Amino acid sequence: MPTLEDVAKLAGVSGATVSNVLRQRGAASAATIAKVQQVARDLGYRPNLVARALAERRSPTIAVFFTNILNPFYSEFAFAAERAARRREHFLLICNAATPEGSLDTAYLNAVAGRLAEGLIVLGSDLGKQSLLAMLPAGVPVVLSTWEETDMYPTVPCVTVDFHKAGQLAGAHLAELGHRRIGIVAGSEHPEIVGDVAHHARLAGLRKSLAAYDVTVPSPRLQIGSDSIEGGRLATNRLLDLDPTVTAIAATNDLLAIGALQAAAERQIRVPDSLSVIGLTGIWMSAQVRPALTTIDIATASLADGSVNLLLDLIDDPATVPASALRVVGTPALVRRASTGPPAR
Amino acid sequence: MPTLEDVAKLAGVSGATVSNVLRQRGAASAATIAKVQQVARDLGYRPNLVARALAERRSPTIAVFFTNILNPFYSEFAFAAERAARRREHFLLICNAATPEGSLDTAYLNAVAGRLAEGLIVLGSDLGKQSLLAMLPAGVPVVLSTWEETDMYPTVPCVTVDFHKAGQLAGAHLAELGHRRIGIVAGSEHPEIVGDVAHHARLAGLRKSLAAYDVTVPSPRLQIGSDSIEGGRLATNRLLDLDPTVTAIAATNDLLAIGALQAAAERQIRVPDSLSVIGLTGIWMSAQVRPALTTIDIATASLADGSVNLLLDLIDDPATVPASALRVVGTPALVRRASTGPPAR
Incomplete structure (x- = not known):
């Protein structure tokens, strides 16, 4: 060579x-x-990238932290992030960073930060966000990605999608189809805490677009579940027990919506004839379940590209990036499939 | 610090x-x-791991190569592999290594090998296996993982599961339920080549166990498809067009089986009342589709653990590992769910 x-x-x-x-x-x-x-x-x-890294005392890798890569959204993010990193001659470490208690594994974060990786992308609102700032390693570029509350960490660069807009699109789709008795299944980090919702912006967007049609979602029709298929199934069952008259359900992400489809199947409720279901995210599984899920696609690849590029800009020259850089990337878009239709007369 | x-x-x-x-x-x-x-x-x-790596001119990372992490099996493998690597103070690079033509991206392999990563795990039979030996970088530990033909590369250490046994378990389950008219949907890297099958060992195991019940699978009942949900859906539709009398279908992996469930749903064939479907792998999605998929679990976490540990043994001291180490790990096991039952009378 x-x-x-x-x-x-x-x-x-x-x-x-x-x-x-x-x-x-x-x-x-x-x-x-x-x-x-x-x-x-x-x-x-x-x-020789390692020789170069040795000479410069740096490592041409970046690391992405998420709860775990089994969540399809995270694996789709990792797929796109690795491609984006390669385009700029970097390589991607993946770090399943949830402790058994579900908080961010800061020991892991620190072991990687500034040593193995030149910078970090920290994803997801479910990693103990309340004290994240105290956990972030000093002097190492960090980008938050796909966070719901973009104003929570005004001093940390963040790449996200317009979740409020995504919620609005979901609500508008159901209302335009003619639905008025609409339920919402919302994801939570701590479903054991009454009223805890992780997806604030999506929920606010949903409520706002429905209000334009004079549709309100009283509490029996708003059910909160852990952010998973099983959480969606259980929350939908509670919702339908409390109010069997709803004709449509909006879930704040696709996993929850897939759980809603399962609950409907178990109750032999036909989708979309007797119940419409819409998700939010656009994971590839949403196209593969039956009936195929109508959803709001948040352009995961754009999120990953934007996150990697902002991080690499910070690594190359922090001075060129505003300290509180917030980049809103992609455009949420309705993907209409088989799980939504007009309400039965 | x-x-x-x-x-x-x-x-x-x-x-x-x-x-x-x-x-x-x-x-x-x-x-x-x-x-x-x-x-x-x-x-x-x-x-300080990087300081140590700098001093020793090595990097405490290993890399895993697969076509792409969007395949749920690969993301489950990556999840377990990262945990196994951490237990031995290593970190995991992920490399989506398929070129647009579907062969192994050897430029990427070489960029990572021996520079960024101390060793490589190369997964999957779909990465241009015919010429793999010529592609592998010299002087860098490599472990093949989850390969169907364990005798193809006698000089490369390999970790795999007993796919023949897994196939046998699937066939025996259907036969024991009373099925005799059984179809098989088998995955291929090159479905455009007539008769090309990737999952040889699984298929041989299936045929062997069925033969014990005097069940043969003539060619209209054996359909080959690309190794995906869509491939399974299309192959199942062909199979049911050619022979609508089959009462059960065995697929050589879960994605194909999920496609078979979709084909059945489109034809309004009730599963398992009118058609049983069994998969093979045990990806988490198999428990989440409806009806939940009966499958043969190949213990993906054991595969990942075994692959990482063999690779790290090789890195630590190649002399302790036989050049042709083949480790068969895990025990395939039937996971009975809702998609299989006795044939209708």
């Missing part, structure tokens, strides 16, 4: 010059640049 | 001694060992 020294020798320049030219740094004449690039191409020279 | 030097100073020994004691290397007296351990505990000293 050709080395930097091989390129330098053949091009008749120093190793430092080769390095600078190939990294588009420093000053070199156009002739030198052309010569170095030609020789590197001819030799098939590939920069 | 306390450094190695802080521990050395307080313990009254050299930095090298601290390093050796904490890594259980070299020779030190019991008293020195006790002293160093005590001081390290008192100070809350955590070894």
Whole structure:
């Protein structure tokens, strides 16, 4: 395998010059640049990333922290994030960062931060957010991604989607189909705490769009469940026990909505003939369940791209990024499938 | 944050001694060992993994290559592999390694091998296996994992599950329920090539157990599809068009089986009353579809643990591992759920 020294020798320049030219740094004449690039191409020279990292005392990796990658949203995020990182010559460590108690594993965070990885992306609202600021390692670039409350950490760069808008789209779709007796299944980090909702912005958006149609969602029709298929199934069963007259259910994410489909199937309620169900996220499973789930797609790949690029910008040059950078990426969009239709007369 | 030097100073020994004691290397007296351990505990000293890696010119990471992490089996593998790696102080890079043409991205493999990662786990039979040996980087520990043909690469360490046994269990379950007209949906890397099957061992196991009940599977009842939900749906539709008399379908993995459930739903065939469906793998989705899928669980976490541990053994000391190490881990087991039952009379 050709080395930097091989390129330098053949091009008749120093190793430092080769390095600078190939990294588009420093000053070199156009002739030198052309010569170095030609020789590197001819030799098939590939920069040794670890050698470079060793020399610069840095590691060309970034790490993404989430509760666990079994959640389909997180695996879709990881898929897109790895591709985005590669486009900028970085590699992706994945860190399943929930402790058995469900809070953020800060020991793990610190073991990775600034040592193995040049920067961190911390995802998800379910990782003990109340005290996150105190947990974040100092001096290491961190980007929060896909957080519901973007104003909670005004000093930490954040990439997110317009969840309020996503909620509005879901509510508007049901109302425009003619539904007026609408239930909501909302996800919570702590379903054991009465009224705890993780998806505030989505819920507010839902309520707002429904209010435009004079639809309110009184408490029996708002059920909160843990943020999973099983949580959605249980919450939907409670909702339908308390109010069997609802004709549509909006869930604040797809896993909950898939649970709602299961609850309907168990009760032999036909979807969408007797009950419409809409999700929010657009995980690939939403297209694969039966009936296929109508959902609001939040453009997960855009979230991952935006998060990786903001983090790498911070790593390259923190001065170019505002301390409280908030980037809202993607455009939530209705994906209409088989689980929604007009209410039965 | 306390450094190695802080521990050395307080313990009254050299930095090298601290390093050796904490890594259980070299020779030190019991008293020195006790002293160093005590001081390290008192100070809350955590070894700086990157500093260690820099000093040793190595990186405490391993990389796992698969087509892409969107496949639920791969995300479950990655979840367990990351945990197994952490237990041995390593971190996990994930690499979605399929090129657009579906072969292994060897440029990526080489960029990671021996530079960013100390070793590689290469998963799955769908990554251009014919020429894999030529693609593997020299001098870097590699473990193949979850390969169907364990005798294809006699010189490469491999961790796998007994897929033949898994196939047998699936066939025996259907036969014991009383099914005799049984169809098989088998996965292929190249469904466009007539007769190409990826899951040879599973298929052979299925055929063997069915033969014990004098059940054969003539070609209209064996349909091959691409290894996905959609592939399973299409193959099942072909099978049921050609032979609507089958009372049960065995699929060579869960994604195909979920596709078979979808095909049945579209045709309004009741599962399991009119058609039983069994999968193979045990991905978490198999418990979440409706009806819940009966499957053969191949113990994915054991595969991941076994793969990571074999790789780290190789990294620690190649001499302790036979060149052709083949480890068959886990025990395939029937998980009976709602998608199988006796044939209708």
